[in-house]
Amino acid sequence: MDHGPATSPRVPARRPQGAPARARPGPARPCPAKMAAAAAAVPLRVCHQEIVKFDLEIKAAVQDIRDCPGPLSALTELNAAVKEKFRHLRGRIQELEQMAKEQDKESEKQALLREVENHKKQMLSNQAAWRKANLACKIAIDNSEKDQLLQGRDVLRQRKTTKESLAESASNITESLMGISRMMSQQVQQSEETVQTLANSSRTILEANEEFKSMSGTIQLGRKLITKYNRRELTDKLLIFLALALFLATVLYILKKRLFPFL
Secondary structure, eight states, X not given: OOOOOXXXXXXXXXXXXXXXXXXXXXXXXXXXXXXXXXXXXXXXXXXXXXXXXXXXXXXXXXXXXXXXXXOHHHHHHHHHHHHHHHHHHHHHHHHHHHHHHTOSSHHXXXXXXXXXXXXXXXXXXXXHHHHHHHXXXXXXXXXXXXXXXXXXXXXXXXXXHHHXXXXXXXXXXXXXXXXXXXXXXXHHHHHHHHHHXXXXXXXXXXXXXXXXXXXXXXXXXXXXXXXXXXXXXXXXXHHHHHHHHHHHHHHHHHHHHHHOTXX
């Protein structure tokens, strides 16, 4: 019974004698496919970063709209800025979707498409928050305008009541002016007394100035004497030093002659 050809273990082929040896593989070269994949990942990364940036800017702008105190012109400017940011965000999401469709691997394509759907949902959520912020801001501006109108009515009523109190306030003002005039006369009298006191003080200051001038002459004379004494002291010290040096030289000379007469 034939069981087929028998399998024998593979034996590595030996290099014939005289055959050239195979060259060892050199250092690994960068794979063109990896380089192309890395180059293709750069636009994706940039697109992701711009989508995140515009999303954060839209959230901040929506918060500004929610906190806007008015007027309507300021709200209109904020809404125009938000519309422009939504336009940029929509364009970047479309670019990301187009890049996802151009991916070769199905897994990467599906992952990018899921990210695109998440970004679209986030954009819709931001649009809903934008509409709510606009509604809240418009309600706040309307309430503020109503309060201003009510305050205007209150001001008119106050003006009517103030006309009646003008006569009474005028009489009070007249009495206040009379009291001020009396106070001014008292202040004038006090000012005269102050002027007299200042005149007496000025005379005292002039006398003290004359005394200081005489004292300055005495001080200058004392300074000259002190300077002269300092110079004399320096001269005396110099003379003493020279005498001491001469004395020491004489002593050394005598000792030399007595102890070493042959020198």
